[in-house]
Amino acid sequence: MATTASPIASERQNPLVRLAGLVPGILLLAAIGLAAKWIEQSINGYTKAHHITFPNIEYVLWAIVIGLVIGNLVKVPEIFRAGVDTYEFWLKTGIVLLGSRFLLGDILKLGGISLLLVFIEIGGSLLLMTALGRAFGLRPKLINLLAIGSSVCGVSAIIAAKGAIDADDEDASFAIAAILALGAISLVAFPFIGHAVHLSDHAYGVWAGLAVDNTAETAAAGALFSDTAGKIAVLTKTCRNALIGFVVLGYAIYWARKGQAEAIGNKASFLWKKFPKFVLGFLVISVAVSLQAFNADQVKSLANLSRWAFLLTFAGVGLRTNFRELSKQGLRPFAVGVMGEVLIAVLTLGLVVGANRVWAL
Amino acid sequence: MANEVDVKLAVRHGLRLSMDAWSVWVAVLLALLVRFGVLQHVSW
Numbered sequence: 001m002a003t004t005a006s007p008i009a010s011e012r013q014n015p016l017v018r019l020a021g022l023v024p025g026i027l028l029l030a031a032i033g034l035a036a037k038w039i040e041q042s043i044n045g046y047t048k049a050h051h052i053t054f055p056n057i058e059y060v061l062w063a064i065v066i067g068l069v070i071g072n073l074v075k076v077p078e079i080f081r082a083g084v085d086t087y088e089f090w091l092k093t094g095i096v097l098l099g100s101r102f103l104l105g106d107i108l109k110l111g112g113i114s115l116l117l118v119f120i121e122i123g124g125s126l127l128l129m130t131a132l133g134r135a136f137g138l139r140p141k142l143i144n145l146l147a148i149g150s151s152v153c154g155v156s157a158i159i160a161a162k163g164a165i166d167a168d169d170e171d172a173s174f175a176i177a178a179i180l181a182l183g184a185i186s187l188v189a190f191p192f193i194g195h196a197v198h199l200s201d202h203a204y205g206v207w208a209g210l211a212v213d214n215t216a217e218t219a220a221a222g223a224l225f226s227d228t229a230g231k232i233a234v235l236t237k238t239c240r241n242a243l244i245g246f247v248v249l250g251y252a253i254y255w256a257r258k259g260q261a262e263a264i265g266n267k268a269s270f271l272w273k274k275f276p277k278f279v280l281g282f283l284v285i286s287v288a289v290s291l292q293a294f295n296a297d298q299v300k301s302l303a304n305l306s307r308w309a310f311l312l313t314f315a316g317v318g319l320r321t322n323f324r325e326l327s328k329q330g331l332r333p334f335a336v337g338v339m340g341e342v343l344i345a346v347l348t349l350g351l352v353v354g355a356n357r358v359w360a361l
Numbered sequence: 362m363a364n365e366v367d368v369k370l371a372v373r374h375g376l377r378l379s380m381d382a383w384s385v386w387v388a389v390l391l392a393l394l395v396r397f398g399v400l401q402h403v404s405w
Binding site for chain 2: 089090091092093095096097100276277278280281284285288293294297298300301302304305307308
């Protein structure tokens with residue numbers, strides 16, 4: 001009982017007290033991020049000085065690994081909890097600032113291709129997850145949540161859909177756990193497969209953006225491959241995120257017609273409420289850079305600020321992934337999730353390889 | 362277990378929504394600080 005009361009109580013606290021409560025966790029994220037950068041630089045410095053050929057292991061991987069070790073072997077004290085949860089905030093801040101690394105023309109070109117692939121991916125994923133969920137006899141709303149989570153944008157989409165289709169608490173928890181577990185697996189699997197099939201930075205970035213569900217894991221899976229792949233992955237994922245409202249609205253109308261969810265009154269207001277605002281921020285910064293509101297040095301500073309924000313995010317991804325908690329969830333939803341995600345990964349890889357031949361991504 | 366997880370999720374959902382808007386304002390503020398020279402030569 002005490003565990004459920006504390007977060008609600010913290011919601012009612014004075015804003016300044018809440019803000020101060022975030023500091024320890026943010027400092028922990030920063031410490032992990034800086035340690036990761038230091039390890040990467042130290043290894044690079046040592047191998048260069050001693051003329052040793054050694055693959056560059058990016059700070060991204062170190063940040064996630066340190067976070068995973070701390071999060072799974074040591075119980076992170078409660079005082080750090082609230083601040084660690086801000087990794088989502090740093091992710092979105094980083095995405096908005098990442099707009100500085102794209103000129104509007106690039107966004108229109110890459111975003112246009114990505115959007116086309118995103119439509120195919122969303123349609124395919126929804127059909128696939130629904131078919132698998134039915135074959136395994138899962139509850140209809142759990143099937144919908146898994147389908148929404150795997151087709152659009154992970155945890156945020158599931159939470160947005162949960163209220164709209166009036167799904168059970170238990171179903172939402174199962175679906176979120178499955179998506180988070182699969183996100184953790186994709187951090188290892190995607191860069192490995194990307195290198196194995198010799199994808200270019202751009203092609204890999206589009207693939208990670210299409211197939212990895214949770215935005216934080218998408219950014220990390222992209223950055224683990226290369227810096228360029230990371231930014232393309234985020235752009236592609238942002239296209240998916242932008243469609244969250246439409247997919248959730250479709251399901252909400254379906255369940256409302258069946259009398260199992262509240263009817264949607266104003267559809268435009270519903271779409272605006274569900275629309276991720278950071279997508280607009282990303283576009284605003286990109287437009288400002290395209291209109292040369294910033295000089296070259298300032299653009300570099302914005303890009304570096306974005307990297308710092310992502311560094312905190314990657315530390316949070318590791319800290320947040322708790323294997324013990326994930327393993328407590330049901331086996332069948334997880335099995336459907338795994339099968340669906342593997343098929344979606346294969347389908348999107350085929351799409352990307354095909355698009356690469358046509359548009360030379 | 363599921364209820365406990367979900368109360369936390371609901372709270373986090375509230376935080377997520379506010380974080381979504383806050384992240385845009387903070388990023389725009391940082392961009393303005395860079396634009397007007399308060400933050401200069403941010404290195405990586």
